Amino acid sequence: MSVRVRFAPSPTGYLHVGGARTALFNWLFARRHGGKLVLRIEDTDEARNTEEARAAILDGLRWLGIDWDEGPEAGGDYGPYFQSQRKDIYDRYLAQLQAADLVYTEENGSVRFKFTRRPITVIDLVCGDVTFAATEEPDMTVRRPDGSYIFHFVNVVDDIEMGITHVIRGEDHLSNTWKHIDLFNAFGKSAPIYAHIPLILNPSGSKMSKRDEGSSIESYQQAGFLPAAVFNYLCLLGWTPRADSEKLDRDTLVSLFDAKEIHSSNARFDIGKCKWLNSQYLREMEPKALLDASRHQLSQAGLPIEKASHAAAILQSVKEKVSLLSEFPAWVHYFFRDDYPYEVEVVAKLRAKEDNSTLLEAAGKALEAVGDWTEDSIHAAIELAAKEQAVKPGALMPLLRGALSGQMRGPGVATMAHLLGKSAVLNRIHQAQNVI
RNA sequence: GACCCUGUCGUCUAAUUGGCUAAGACAUCCGACUUUCUAUCGGAUAACUGCGGGUUCGAAUCCCGCCAGGGUUGCCA
Numbered sequence: 001m002s003v004r005v006r007f008a009p010s011p012t013g014y015l016h017v018g019g020a021r022t023a024l025f026n027w028l029f030a031r032r033h034g035g036k037l038v039l040r041i042e043d044t045d046e047a048r049n050t051e052e053a054r055a056a057i058l059d060g061l062r063w064l065g066i067d068w069d070e071g072p073e074a075g076g077d078y079g080p081y082f083q084s085q086r087k088d089i090y091d092r093y094l095a096q097l098q099a100a101d102l103v104y105t106e107e108n109g110s111v112r113f114k115f116t117r118r119p120i121t122v123i124d125l126v127c128g129d130v131t132f133a134a135t136e137e138p139d140m141t142v143r144r145p146d147g148s149y150i151f152h153f154v155n156v157v158d159d160i161e162m163g164i165t166h167v168i169r170g171e172d173h174l175s176n177t178w179k180h181i182d183l184f185n186a187f188g189k190s191a192p193i194y195a196h197i198p199l200i201l202n203p204s205g206s207k208m209s210k211r212d213e214g215s216s217i218e219s220y221q222q223a224g225f226l227p228a229a230v231f232n233y234l235c236l237l238g239w240t241p242r243a244d245s246e247k248l249d250r251d252t253l254v255s256l257f258d259a260k261e262i263h264s265s266n267a268r269f270d271i272g273k274c275k276w277l278n279s280q281y282l283r284e285m286e287p288k289a290l291l292d293a294s295r296h297q298l299s300q301a302g303l304p305i306e307k308a309s310h311a312a313a314i315l316q317s318v319k320e321k322v323s324l325l326s327e328f329p330a331w332v333h334y335f336f337r338d339d340y341p342y343e344v345e346v347v348a349k350l351r352a353k354e355d356n357s358t359l360l361e362a363a364g365k366a367l368e369a370v371g372d373w374t375e376d377s378i379h380a381a382i383e384l385a386a387k388e389q390a391v392k393p394g395a396l397m398p399l400l401r402g403a404l405s406g407q408m409r410g411p412g413v414a415t416m417a418h419l420l421g422k423s424a425v426l427n428r429i430h431q432a433q434n435v436i
Numbered sequence: 437g438a439c440c441c442u443g444u445c446g447u448c449u450a451a452u453u454g455g456c457u458a459a460g461a462c463a464u465c466c467g468a469c470u471u472u473c474u475a476u477c478g479g480a481u482a483a484c485u486g487c488g489g490g491u492u493c494g495a496a497u498c499c500c501g502c503c504a505g506g507g508u509u510g511c512c513a
Contacts, residue, residue, distance in 0.1 A: 008513085009513090010512080010513045012512085012513075042513060043513095044512095044513080045512060045513070047512095048512075048513085106511095108511090110511055111511095112511095126441095127440090127441065127442095130440070130441080132439075132440075133439080135439095136438090137509070140510095141510080141511045142511095143511085144511045145511075146511095148511090150510085150511065150512090150513095151510095151512070151513045152513095155513085170507095171440090171441065171442095171506085171507065172506095172507055172508070173507095173508085173513095174440065174441065174507075174508075175439070175440050175441085175507065175508035175509070176508065176509085196441085198441085198442085198506095199441095199506070199507075201505095201506075205505065205506075206505090206506070206507095207506070207507075236448070236449085236461095237448075238448095240448085240449055240450075245461095246448090246449095246460090246461060246462090263442095263449085264441065264442065265441080265442045265443070265506095266441085266442070266505085266506060266507090267447090267448065267449090268447065268448075269447095269448095270447050270448060270462070270463085272447080272462060272463055273447075273448065273461080273462045273463080274462095275462095276461090276462055276463085277462090279474095283475095318473090318475095320475055320476085321473060321474065321475050322474075322475095323474075327474080331473095331474095382471090392471095393471065394470090394471055395471090396471080397471030397472080398471055398472065399471095400471080401471065401472060402472095405472095407472085407473095408472060408473075409472050409473040409474080409475095410472065410473075411472090411473095412470095412471070412472085413471055413472080414471095
């Protein structure tokens, strides 16, 4: 029997990391076993569902590169994939239970399912077999007086109808799984195989919820994380791929994935490690891809891109120094405008010695004489100027860096000057002399 | 309260399934290098494996008890 798994979000908010990782593990499992991933929208709670939330979830999944084989926009033979459009199916299933005398209607019109009240064992790839004693809870409501159905009921019916073979979901569902199994049995079906994955905890140690800072996938997008890095990091929360490195691409992760190796203990989200992983992905990006990924960040910071190849080269020059796309503007803004500010340390550096102005003057002259404006010739000119002034290049470089960028950090000075262009460099040196 | 899951450096995890001095990554700190850096290189700190018993020649690993954290206990999903 071929594998069929599903991700079944409720469109009541944005896609959050917990949900994203659940989707991810389902995706990994489906791809690993050559099965199908079904996306099912659980929108039975009309009061809380919104169209924006639905769109945000799809966008979030797409951003991460999690594609589904059946569901909204993909279609499939088991639709509709919105629970709000499946009412007649639920009615039919309820009738089946009514015929078997397994449900009863209360005075207010709600319908309850009679629990079997026998011990029930959940077969779980992650937690092992977990047996729940015969329940003493009141019978479960499956339909509200207004005719709408409750999660437990529709979830089971859809899993049956959609031929779901494995249910991979958060561990918060484990305690209720016996109810689902009771229903599967009532319909004369055997339950799927479960894998309850550990929860992602927030920094304070409780379940990461939609209200927690940094919980929505969209926020990672905005903060300048790369989807591949977030994808990779999410895999590492609750699962350790058996590989030498922790930085692993999608195909490798798929080939390595084994649901039985998922941990059963909760994991705390470590934004720092996620950033580190991001920096690793960043530094191996080609200049063009780097620019495309950063366009939004640059325009938000008011930095105009006039020539793509030039902008790409600028980003390339500092990509190993940043870990998030959103850090780029602070590192490169002076390349895009002439009214860049001087950091206080730069002003102090420039004014530190009387003859700094003379040094800059000399550097300016030497650079002015450069014909072929390449990094090598620029570098040579600076070294020559230093030599003529009887100082080490190390005395001149920081001054030029400060003059050209207003900052104490950045790419190599020659690289910086090359990217800036000759006339801008000469102008900026003059301006710096005025500061002194 | 009851039930379920889980406890290894600050964080995420390893430990050939009972066998060397409990390993790595991130973070932190220190040093080196460089014209700079949140870069790079090198090093260091850091876990009585939650606690207490037991089994064993030997326990992170098996057993019992306790404690702690998380989850569930809806006419939310």
